[in-house]
Ligand SMILES: NC(=O)C1=CN([C@@H]2O[C@H](COP(=O)(O)OP(=O)(O)OC[C@H]3O[C@@H](n4cnc5c(N)ncnc54)[C@H](OP(=O)(O)O)[C@@H]3O)[C@@H](O)[C@H]2O)C=CC1
């Protein structure tokens with residue numbers, strides 16, 4: 001087994017947004033060699049053609065080629081939706097072996113359930129990345145099964161550090177982490193959509209409203225990072241007593257801004273857990289969590 005990602009053969013099962021985000025990051029940062037990246041799905045040929053031409057990787061939906069990719073892979077990354085997990089695992093089960101590292105990005109799917117679905121104690125890394133991995137600014141949470149040795153830990157960490165930051169957390173924290181950073185980009189986009197819309201309603205051109213919103217969000221995030229100040233303190237500096245910002249924050253509070261965000265984070269966590277629980281696994285039920 002290769003101890004560096006540049007030599008490892010990495011097979012992605014699932015060819016959607018999340019696998020592309022990771023693949024793009026790995027290739028752009030030159031952490032992985034596109035010739036050693038294998039992507040597979042069930043049917044979407046256009047998607048595979050696009051991925052091949054965009055990244056120079058190997059991609060297939062042909063069962064025999066998939067089997068070859070999976071058997072020779074050092075790392076297998078599971079990137080299908082929770083609803084497709086059971087069928088996918090049935091196909092994967094006879095093809096995986098205990099020398100491989102299995103990495104899952106699937107929301108809510110516990111390590112214990114993967115072990116039951118595969119009837120194996122192979123090394124499993126359960127992760128929760130986000131789509132900002134596409135540009136190397138991802139935030140990934142990660143937990144390891146009991147059989148993940150130091151080499152595999154290093155490999156998995158290297159893989160996700162190539163596309164952003166990594167937090168290793170206890171597995172039970174991965175749901176709330178999903179609420180914060182997995183779903184998080186969507187809240188920020190939603191907020192930006194609302195800002196742009198309000199700017200246009202107030203008379204700005206669409207282009208100006210978009211650019212101003214973008215720069216504002218970018219600048220605010222960089223301020224938190226560069227100054228290392230608490231966001232509350234940075235907010236205080238914008239908010240002149242009895243000024244325009246104070247009035248606008250009061251308007252946000254009137255609509256329970258903090259409660260709405262808190263509810264969103266917890267609802268995402270709850271939904272991730274529900275999706276994981278809805279994945280039907282065969283007995284022994286006692287192993288499941
Ligand atoms: N999008 C996000 O922001 C994040 C997503 N995730 C997790 O990533 C996973 C994938 O999400 P996302 O990329 O958005 O989903 P997409 O729908 O974009 O992609 C899913 C992919 O899986 C393929 N697929 C489905 N079943 C199989 C199978 N049995 N074998 C091989 N390929 C299969 C689909 O192609 P086809 O239908 O042709 O088979 C498709 O390419 C989810 O479990 C999600 O929880 C985690 C963090 C963030």
Ligand SMILES: O=C(O)[C@@H]1CCC=N1
Pocket residue numbers: 107178182183
């Ligand atoms: O919406 C989802 O279920 C996935 C998990 C986090 C982001 N996307």
